[in-house]
Amino acid sequence: MSRDGCGKDDLLEDNRTDSGIDSYRSILKSEEPREPSTDFSGPRDKLSATGEERLDSAYASSSLTVESLSDIVGVCSLSSPREEQEEEEDSREEECGQDDNPLTIITEDGDTILHLAIIHEEERIAQRLIEIFPKEVLDIQNNLYQSPLHLATYLNLTEVVKGLVEKGASLQLQDHDGNTALHVACQHGQTQCVSHMTQNVSPSKLAPVLETQNWRGLTCLHLAALNRQHQIMKLLMKMDAELNIQEGTSGKTALHLAVEMHDITSVKLLLSKGASVDAAMFNGCTPLHLAVGRQDATIANLLCQSGADMMLRNMEDETALDLADGNDDILALFPFDDIQISGRSVVGVNF
Template sequence: MASDGCSKDELLEENRTDSGIESYRSIVKSEEPRDDLPADRGKFSITGTEERLDSAYGSSSITVESLSEIVKECTLSDEAVEEPTLTSELSEQENLLRTITDEGDTLLHLAIIHEETSFAQELIQLFPKEVLDIQNNLYQSPLHLATYLNLAAVVRGLMEKGASLELQDQDGNTALHVACQHGQTDCATEMTRDLPPSELVPVLETQNWRGLACLHLAALNRQHQIMKLLMKKEADLNVQEGTSGKTALHLAVELRDITSVKLLLSRGANVDAAMFNGCTPLHLAVGRQDAPIANLLCQSGADTMLRNMEDETALDLADGNDDILALFPFDDIQISGRSVVSVRY
């Protein structure tokens, strides 16, 4: 089923040498408790058992402690105008700026992982676009990491500098997929704000390795605000996921999410869209004995006579449920399998 395997715990492979967000999971265990940490930082579970040393290529190395020293040395001061500028300070550490750790993280990746927002913003302004799009060993770009951590200001800075929205991580997810899955509405808004349709539509149609587009992930995770945002950006409401051909409406029906069903139908989703096996949303609703959603689909004009590859209509799946049967016409007279007289019970 398309909804399987979409939980946060399955985002990254177990016991794999980590980078990006996984680096954060392991190294945070070695940090002393801090009162200034965001309250929700714990939402990323700590799975590592040893402190990670981010060893860079060459003579430089970056650790949890040294990153804070780098930030302290490189960050612009508002008070001391006589201090060297960020550019001149960093020019003395050119080898550090070119550093990539064994896990593929740049200094920008690490600044984002540690939620050093101001420092990350300065690096974004300094680095060329090519550096902003470097992917680590898990194929995560800085934009992926900023989205995972819901750093909307960093996302905005990356987008303004031209960071690519098309890059896919090891699960095939773009940063917009990540926002749709985790409900990062502010990040999704920043990513889609100024992109012309010619650039945004291909991203909206991109499927991850499970065959899911952004709208599918938003529907699967009941992210109604993001669904509205995607609809406003002209996402294809009838795009089929790659494994069984379900549309977002099929997924909403399976979840018994009547809010999503109403939203999709009100925006013009195809009520009779067929999966690869021919099942329509009405087949799924009736098969689940879900009378309220079946009624909503019928009121929206669902064709009760459509047959799936098993040659079954939705009525065939009613299984004697009176509430379901009451939704269907009494087919006393038929021509070519279709009712001429439609008298409801």
């Protein structure tokens, strides 16, 4: 999805003026949600679509290298009440610098030290930072709108994901593709991450995530269906994911997508859980239209056995039978005998 007037330069300038952290004594609230920029000039990290290694110029300038992460976490931490730890805090200020605590630095790519620990798959350090940081810092998004939870999910760091969720990291944040961390897990088949993000989470917090569509109009269930992630589909259904929600481009439900994928397992699963067999796309096509149009007699038969209405017409005024194109296996599914529909002869069927 595009947004005028939100280029990369504007995005970087915003991040410089409000890093999300003031000093190690006080943590500011993360910035207000913003529409994603359409100017993402190629892959900048190892988690991009091309999988290229991230070249982060801010590593050197901020002295935040993988070698120094452990030392930084070991020496510095967020301050405690002065009345309880005044001497200890003074010592830390000498080590870290009152206004230069590395824990509070954000790189030119918008990454906090927690982002960097996760990117480098330093799980022990990441877990320690999760303990140290308040929730507001856990939800800071980098210039690609990736939160630490997004990155941990991309890399399938299941224990880090668990730690972030238990600490209260937001499940609703969307990255530059409009994906929540749960979208990412569903797309890539990371079942354990999905489990951590759906179990022991209140329905009020989970429901909006399950209904969220990315910038391609896809929900978590849509992505799971598109990628044949049957176990994840079961988990989402257990969490009462809406089965008949339409994706935003053509109005397909998860059942339409499963039919298009010729995925009979997903079709059976969705039908068994109550997915609408006659749900219509924006152009009026039902799952049966798609199955017949793709000459998939097996799935067409399954839909018919589940009560699909064979006489529904799409916006082209076509029934599913009109799309059979002489396929005898498909035609045998329709209980017509030597009659005409729309002025066309229908092959007689012997029962």
